[in-house]
Amino acid sequence: GQQLNQSPQSMFIQEGEDVSMNCTSSSIFNTWLWYKQDPGEGPVLLIALYKAGELTSNGRLTAQFGITRKDSFLNISASIPSDVGIYFCAGRIGANSKLTFGKGITLSVRP
Amino acid sequence: SQTIHQWPATLVQPVGSPLSLECTVEGTSNPNLYWYRQAAGRGLQLLFYSVGIGQISSEVPQNLSASRPQDRQFILSSKKLLLSDSGFYLCAWSLRDRLTEAFFGQGTRLTVV
Numbered sequence: 001g002q003q004l005n006q007s008p009q010s011m012f013i014q015e016g017e018d019v020s021m022n023c024t025s026s027s028i029f030n031t032w033l034w035y036k037q038d039p040g041e042g043p044v045l046l047i048a049l050y051k052a053g054e055l056t057s058n059g060r061l062t063a064q065f066g067i068t069r070k071d072s073f074l075n076i077s078a079s080i081p082s083d084v085g086i087y088f089c090a091g092r093i094g095a096n097s098k099l100t101f102g103k104g105i106t107l108s109v110r111p
Numbered sequence: 112s113q114t115i116h117q118w119p120a121t122l123v124q125p126v127g128s129p130l131s132l133e134c135t136v137e138g139t140s141n142p143n144l145y146w147y148r149q150a151a152g153r154g155l156q157l158l159f160y161s162v163g164i165g166q167i168s169s170e171v172p173q174n175l176s177a178s179r180p181q182d183r184q185f186i187l188s189s190k191k192l193l194l195s196d197s198g199f200y201l202c203a204w205s206l207r208d209r210l211t212e213a214f215f216g217q218g219t220r221l222t223v224v
Contacts, residue, residue: 031210042215101155
């Protein structure tokens with residue numbers, strides 16, 4: 001079945017550092033999405049990617065849709081304390097197909 | 112603009128009691144709708160998704176059911192709750208026939224006691 005792999009489960013960085021997260025799959029996805037979830041709230045979309053090779057930025061965040069369509073990465077530059085949260089990758093195969101999520105990475109930022 | 116409403120925000124229910132969580136979307140038509148469950152603050156498990164009124168796909172066998180009585184209304188139900196049904200339930204929507212993102216509600220924290 002469709003699965004998205006995110007690891008490690010947790011990451012700990014120092015404020016001001018850059019961090020990169022990867023998401024991989026054995027299946028091809030035609031949309032890749034990155035979400036952030038704060039405690040007790042629903043996930044919020046950070047970046048959406050629709051085309052293989054696409055590189056998109058949103059402030060300090062940059063994400064890329066892998067050429068093979070089987071992976072994506074998210075970079076956060078110059079981390080700040082409010083970057084703390086759970087980061088999920090998600091993918092969709094078709095327009096009306098389900099949205100598959102990775103297990104998420106919990107990011108901690110030390111001041 | 113589109114908005115998604117999910118309620119209640121928190122719920123404490125005894126084992127064996129029924130459940131009804133409601134989700135409505137405003138500002139769009141014919142959305143795809145989803146129910147996810149998140150246990151222990153990690154991982155989103157897709158429970159149900161719907162591409163139209165009365166059309167429900169179940170992803171995992173469980174003690175829950177879903178219904179879509181109206182185009183923009185999605186309901187998660189149970190006849191008898193189990194302790195294992197505790198978790199954070201999230202409703203989401205996306206545009207029909209589009210390879211676009213999904214937008215989430217604020218979630219319902221369900222504790223079965």
